[in-house]
Amino acid sequence: MLSLRIFIIASVIKTVLVIFILLTAVAYTVWLERKVVGHMQNRWGPTRVGPFGLLQPLADGVKFLLKEDLTPPHVYKPLFIAAPMIAVICALTSIAVIPFGTALPIRGYSIPLQITDVNIGLLVILGVTSIGVYGVALAGWSSNSKYSLLGGLRASAQMVSYEICLGLSLVGVLIVSGSFSLREIVQSQGGHFWGFIPKWNIFYGGQFIAFFIYLMSAYAETNRIPFDLPEAETELVAGYHTEYSAMKFAMFFMAEYANMITVACVATLLFLGGWSGPLFGPPLLVAILPTFWFVAKIFVFLFIYIWVRGTLPRFRYDQLMAFGWKFLFPLAIANLVVTALIVAYRSSL
């Protein structure tokens, strides 16, 4: 049991550390995207700033900071300013309940690699991300521009719709693992089937379907291609952030990529076994390896994100809604029913 003082110190250190890592990760996810997409499109991507353009995110950050912060005269100012803040705060907050690995033994204390372990962690993530919708919607409305308004409208409708599928896809996993706590969910995925297949939820029962639904919903929730209608450049100029520039724009940008990382984390934790993986080597390596596996899985997930962006075209809006309500939603319900039946059958054995 940690004393309150050590708890507070550890929490502050963890919070600062996690936010730093997260922001860095966001920056380099952007770099990764530019690089990967560039190679997919037969070009090099950023190469000039630093080796392989590795310093490009830093340069971008400086540029955003130094740019003139333009506030158009016709906007509703309080919300215009508040909207990007809501977006980025919600995106960063949700990382708080995500565990990155097993507890780290430091000076006799076992420090869990997680800012806070709440037993309804998954619900907290869902709640915070659902609040995040306001950022986009309010940005669209307060800009007082028709492109932004349409973007905001699309965003709120799309996100509310897909949140249902997202939640339903998670319920299957919750039934299997029997807990809302992310740490317990990961622990329930330890071990192997028949000695070699990892006992991840994605391989368990019908949860591959759940994973597919989650993937689709996650793309929609984060406004990514092929569901990036709220910010579709070709039709809405830039959607809800048309009127934004400089640091406010950067906040939306950061929020989007932070959200990507969050959903990648959740996917990893819920479907891909979290930090579980082969452990070997000296104790230090054993302590670090889980986090490595965790980051590696997130990387794979993010790569898929970028890969999809580089290959798929954008949906039309009615196709998007039809896909969500008429395909994913029934599929999620069916998956839920089947999973429940399987679990009930197993528990009756």
Add this chain to the structure above:
Amino acid sequence: MTSSLHLWLIPVLPLIGAAINGFFGRHFSRRTVAGVALTFCGAAFLKALFVAAQFSSLSLPHTEFLAHWIRSGDFLVNFEFYLDQLTLVMLLVVTGVGFLIHIYSVGYMWEEGGFYRFFSYLNLFMFFMLTLVLAGNYLQMFIGWEGVGLASYLLIGFWFTKDSAANAGKKAFIVNRIGDFGFLIALFLMIKHFESLDFGRVFSSVSPLPTENAGFGLLTSIGLLLMVGAAGKSAQIPLYVWLPDAMEGPTPVSALIHAATMVTAGVYMVARSHVIFDHAPNALTVVAIVGTLTALFAATIGIAQTDIKKVLAYSTVSQLGYMFMACGVAAYSAGIFHLMTHAFFKGLLFLAAGSVIHAVGGEQDMRKMGGLRQYIPWTFLTMTIATFAIAGFPPLAGFFSKDEILARAYQANPAYWFIGVTTAFITSFYMFRLWFMTFFGDYRGAEPAGHGHSNAHGHGGHGDPHESPMIMLVPLMILAVLSIVGGWVGIGGRFEHFLGPVFGERAASEVATGGLSQSTEITLMMISVGAAFLGFYLAYLLYHKRRDLPQKIADALGGFYQAVVHKYYVDEIYATLFVKPLVDGSTRILWHGVDQGVIDAAVNDTADGARHVSDAARHMQSGNVRSYAGWIAAGGALIIAYMIWMGIR
């Protein structure tokens, strides 16, 4: 209960006939309609004969239970049929005479519109009359009682397009209601005190009660109320006024309903209830007085009537008075005997009168007849027999029954006898007056062509009076035979002996001891026959020999004659005493005062008040949601305050 006779068939058969003709008769040919009506009526008659044939083997009274009707606590009313000697007599009279009149009607009504309707009603009447006669309890009897009233109303108003016919129907119906009212109260009294309407149970409850010699006890009340009912149905003073008007109906109807059967229901009811009357001598006295007075009163009116059917109607009232007189002196079997013979000869009289009317093309005024003897010999013959029968010439039916009644009346009180003989004389006189005026002398009618009663008869196109078709004459002949031989069953007290078990030991023992001495009886008989002869002679004198005399006598009598012609102004007196005050009172007090002033006013004022309140309250309905919410909030605050106040207290 022994083997069932299926008595229910007797009333139900005519009902089926009525239903078939009533629902489908419109599409039938006349022949089919007549066939249906005669088949079902005849079947009922045959069934009645069959019952009569088995009668001796039955234990009496024979009851047949059909179904429960009303079950309310201890009070129980069944559909039940009751058969004893009295019922059997009535049954045979009703079905027999009814069947004959049905046959007659086919000929009489052949040319009329609404042929199917007529026979449907007639069969319906048969159903109700037989229900009345066969009833096992007073309530079932009451159904029949009301039902025959309904059939009577429908048939009196058969030519409903004629104003006088419709009015006569209404009059009959309303006057009958007064009687029915008394009957109903009597039933209620029975329910209250005997807790049953069953004949058997009521009579066995009454039997042990002491005879109410003086005062006005329960049984006297019931008896008097029953008498009121009987007076309505059987046209006794003071409720006789409807019967003469009922002659607006077709003549067969007058014969069947208003002479032979329905009007005798009152007599039947009094006879049926004799147990009650035996225990209430005062009520019986009232019956006797009413009967006697009616007999005399109606007979005097009959003298001055010129309408052939009206004469017969008053004659019927008079004869019914005779029957009540018989009942009133506890000579029930004599009354029923007269009822039976009267059914024969009065039915015959009406049918013959109908034949006469038919012959002269719808004319009913005797002053326009005369000398019809040679035109319609068969009718003349049968009419003659009937006239002699009603006048009381031996050995025809009327002589026996009338003599029986007069003998018993003399036994009870010579005053009754005296009035009875007087009435017999008057009866003889006006009947022969009718006979002479119709069949002797010269034909006084105008050329009938185009002159006939357009409504009563459609025989517009014939010249001289002509004989009726065979289908009408055959019933006349059968009834004539019955009018001759009908009285013979009473020779030597056989009829009374037959009915003895019904009316108890008292009547039977009196018959057995003979009551009067032989010489007295013969003396009385001679006097009544003498009265009949006197009547005949007087009529011969005045209406055959010296035709100018009646006018002189009438002039000499002056006011009195006018009074008789106008039926003693009874209708006018009733109109002044009852109808006009009732109409005026209804108009002024009930209509203008109570209905418009109180009931309508209450309703209208309520509506007005509601409108005024709503006018004020509608401002709450502003259509504004927030106002509604305001009212709700204020009301909620009040409720909270009230609850808290209650909680603190």
Add this chain to the structure above:
Amino acid sequence: MLHLVLFLVFGAICVAGAINLLAQTHPISSALSLVVVMASLAVEYLLLGAEFVAAVQVIVYAGAVMVLFVFVIMLLNAGAEERTKGSHVALVLGVPGVLAGGLLVAWVLLKRSETGRVALGSLPGYPKTIGTLLFHEFLLPFEVTSILVLIAIMGAVVLASRPDAKTPSGKES
């Protein structure tokens, strides 16, 4: 003590949000005030131990219902409120009535405040507990509610669809 402080802080935020909802003329501002009220109410639920209720409060109310409100406000492009004077009753009768009733209730409640106290998180409403209760004791109401929701969905679709709407005759058809 901590409990009381937290209660007062978030209660104050709650009341402030509610009053702001009334004070703001623009529906968007009102809606955001309501979101604030709901979020701080979720914290109050947490203080009482109802953590699952708190999470659902945020997800369903703040995350879905209020987004729907914002969506409709944006869709109808609702502007600032006009101060029309449609109802005197509401002002003259309703508002004083509400205030009087509220004060009465508050007075009664505060007078009896010593009868019951609750500790911080005294009744931990874990999802498992709630779920067990919901699917055993309240199964019938639960199913009935699901029917209600189904009907509400159909009603909403019927109401919001334009009566003269034609099926999109695009490339698909």
Add this chain to the structure above:
Amino acid sequence: MVPVSYYLVLSGILFACGVVGFLIKRNIITIFMSIELMLNGVNLSFVAFAAHWQKFSGQVFVFFVMVVAAAEAAVGLAIIIAVFRTRETLNVDQVNLLKL
């Protein structure tokens, strides 16, 4: 330890604010939000009573209230859209055809 009545008073204040909002707001959407505010106030008292009596039924009721509120919001907003389409206004003072 906080008296339950404090929670109840808070819930009462929220409810009263909701009613007042219904009374003084003209915008139909805001009025609708006032209703949601009232429901939230009631929910708080449910949870408070659940803690007071140590019974979970109170928390379960909150879920029913929430579900009903969500359903009501969907239908209500659909109605608002329908009203706006026909009346071209969101001001309830101008939606008063149902009178006299």
